[in-house]
Amino acid sequence: MRNVSDDDPYLWLEDVSGEDALAWVAERNAETAGAVAGDAGFDLLKARLREVLDASDRIPYTVRRGEYLYNFWQDAEHVRGVWRRTTLERYRQDAPDWEVLLDVDALAAAEDEKWVWDGANVRHPAYDRALVRLSRDGGDAVVVREFDLGSGEFVDDGFRLPEAKTRIGWAGPDAVLVGTDLGPGSLTDSGYPRTVRRWRRGTPVADSELVFEAEPGDVSAWGYRDTTPGFEREFVGRSLDFYRSESHLLRPDGTRVRIDVPEDAVAYAHRQYLIVTPKSEWLGQPTGSLLAFDLDAFLSGDRTPEVLFTPDRRTALADHAWTRDHLILETMRDVSAHIEVLTPADGGWTREPLVGVPALSAVSVVDTDPDVSDEYFLDVSGFLQPSTLRLGHIGAASEVLKQAPHRFDPTGLTVDQHFATSRDGTRVPYFVIGPDRATTGPGPTLLYGYGGFEVSLTPYYGSVTGRGWLERGGTYVIANIRGGGEYGPDWHQAALGAERPRAFEDFEAVAEDLVARGVTTPAMLGAQGGSNGGLLMGAMLTRRPELFGAIVAEVPLLDMTRFHKLLAGASWIAEYGDPDDEADLPHLRALSPYHRIEADRDYPPVLLMTSTRDDRVHPGHARKTAARLRELGHPVLFHENTGGGHAGAGDNEQAAHNSALVYTYLWQQLTRTGPPAIPGPLTATPTAAPAAPSGTGS
Structure with a gap:
């Protein structure tokens, strides 16, 4: 048996922009283009997916800032997008009249830079200036520029910062609280800001006042100003790891008061309240509660909470949002949405249901106006139900503002929820969307999963999946495995660190249940996941290859012995463990798909996808795994987009291309009758493999 040794022969592929590495990427991209993009139906599918992404009748979701509703919009004419605004009165119209504030396409052309919009922080309550964030080709690092909303121009002598993983927010009309790269000592080991500084207009950022400093081993430091009228105050804090943090109220004299909640709790101030969601039992309240003080x-010193939500075995907190006088509470019961309206009153809080929420649906509060009114924007959708955007006011009827059209033909499709039994007896829910397999027999099926970082996979209307997979007769399945947040913090914590295999076992149980129910067969079952879900895909490839006919892993995490040395990887130690800790290394090596690849084992065909500009999950994970699979003669294709960041695509053209690759590849593999094609031997090799690839920390 040949396994990957400790002397990794593919470290040279971690050199992101190295000449040899990029030559290897170009060769692999050409192979994939020939095998997949050369398919007879590829161009038509890509065009149909691009049509969905560019559709002018999509719902333009907005954020209210004062009298205006703000929206960022991309389509065929605005590839990089436009930041724009309108009034509610104009928004009610079928074709609203928009005021364009910033045309990112025009800016990119003028500056000869591949700018990607990353958002804007608008100064409150004046709503007259914004801190605009732009990234080069979709990376996490951004440049920051002050923008005048009145003139529609960048402020020449305003706040400006070069590219970095910056955190910045307004702290008055002429000051900001900022954390950015100011040279040695200013970033944590994870590459995020280590300090919070008060930067005043007209002064160099390097001379700004130090307000707070985290430790080098922390994930990041942060600070913000609460500008709620009558409750103006500032907070600073540090993220000790991905799940533990500490917060402080910053007094006007610069002294700090610790917000004394458990480190793993999520806490924030809203008006007179402190709102806390504990991630472990606290004050007699269970994990995943919502408490108000x-x-x-x-x-x-008073520790008497008002309990706003208590979870049970099947119900978890999904989210919550404030209006002026109420709290809208979003919960999930077996991954189906429920919404209540809570109102503070003498003697406690009252609660009423928000009616009109369909079963197996996705319901989310898009926006509220908590300083001024009890207005809310509510989005309602489902797997076969396009989004409806409603405008409501607490205590009054809501109205339909926008209705998205159907993007794919749902005729003959059904939605069901089932539960698989994992190895340890845990019931694992999953959704099945597709034709009635009881009448059609088993067919091509795509199983999607994530299983990490307390991320919940909830129902949604997937236009791209509908056109790319469901319309051609495929079945789509979403697995709500442990590691996610579908049943609250306990569901997540059950798959942390050395317990990560529980997530893998859950996914395997769903795959087996699909076969047992006659939905599909192993040869017709594909699996897809990205980022942490890419680790899940690597685990399926190396743990249970006989369960699947093909696997797609996007921007995947695959080398679990070096992830902490690559880009933002050190920030994920709380999720997986620390490879530098002798107690953690054994389970990480056992988890690591890159280290589990064997020469004498059969694997299903796999497509690995990444981005050169991904500055979160290093492209070396996918590159090295593809190279190793090729070396050992296993069927693998590889595609690396040169832009797009961790999302894998910076515009709709790239997104359509990537999705067309995924669905075409899976359809090819899951409907084929012969053995998978195996690409030729590795041809690109390093002329001088660098001893320490740039950016790896080796």
Whole structure:
């Protein structure tokens, strides 16, 4: 048996922009283009997916800032997009009249830079200036520029910062709280800001006042100003790891008061309240509760909570949002949405259901106006139900503002929820969308999963999946495995660190259940996942290859012994473990798909996809795994987009191309009758493999 040794022969592929590595990438991209993009139906499918992404009748979701509703929009004419705004009165129209604030295409052309919009922080409550964030080709690192909303121009002498993983927010009309790369000592080991500084207009950022400093081993430091009228105050804090943090109220004299909640709790201030979601039992309340305290009383030592939500075995907190006088509470019961309206009153909080929420649906509060009114924007959709955007006011009827059209033909399709039994007896829910296999017999099926970082996979209307997979007769399945947040923090924590195999076992149980129910067969079952879900795909490839006919892993995490040395990887140690800790290394090596590849084992065909500009999950994970699979003679294709960041695509053209690759590849493999094609031997080799690839920390 040949396994990957400790002397990794493919470290040279971690040199992101190295000449030899990019030559290897170009060869692999050409192979994939010939095998997949050369398919007779590829161009038509890509065009149909691009049509969906560029459709002018999509719902333009907005954020209210004062009298205006703001939206960022991309289509065929605006490839990089436009930032624009309108009023509610104009928004009600079928074709609203928009005021364009910033045309990113025009900016990119003028500056000869592949700018990708990353958002804007608008100064509150004046709503007159914004801190605009732009990334080069979709990376996490951004440049920051102050923008005048009145003139529609960048402020020449305004706040500006070069490319970095910056955190910045307004701290008054002429000051910001900022954390950015100021040279040695200013970033944590994870590459995020280590300091918070008060930067005043007209002064060099390097001379700004140090307000707070985290430790080098922390994930990041942060600071923000609460600008709620009557409750203006500032907070600073540090993220100790991905799930633990500490927060402080920053007094005007610069002293700090610790918000004394557990490190793993999520806490924030809203008006007179301190809102806390504990991730472990606290004050007699279970994990995943939602608690409210009087902030002043809490700081004085009172620990008497008002319990706003208590989870049970089947129900978890999904989200919540404030209006002026109410709290809209979003919960999930077996991954189906429920919404209530809570109102503070003498003697406690009252609650009423928000009616009109269909079963097996996705319901989310898109926006509220908590300083001014009880207005809310609500989005309602489902797997076969396009989005409806409603505008409501608490206590009054809501109205339909926008209705998205059907993007694919749902005729003959059904939606069902089933539960598989994992190895340890845990019931694992999953959704099945597709034709009735009881009448059609087993067919091509795509199983999607993530299983990490407390991310929940909830119902949604997938236009691209509908056109790319469902319309051609495929079945689509979403597995709600442990590691996610579908049943709250406990569901997530059950698959942390050395317990990560519980997530893998859950996914395997769903795959087996699909076969047992007659939905599909192993030869016709494909699996797809990205990022942490890419680790899941690598695990399926190396743990249970006989369950699947093909696997697609996008921007995947695959080398679990070096992830902490690559880009933002050190920030994920709390999720997986620390490879530098002798206690963690054994389970990480056992988890690591890159290290589990064997020469004498049969694997299903696999497509690995990544991005050169991904500055979160290093492209070396996918590159090295593809090279190793090729070396050992296994069927693998590889595609690396040169832009797009961790999303894998910076515009709709790239997104359509990537999706067309995925669905074409899977359809080819899951409907084929012969053995998979195996690409030729590795041809690109390093002329001088670098001893320490740039950016790896080796």
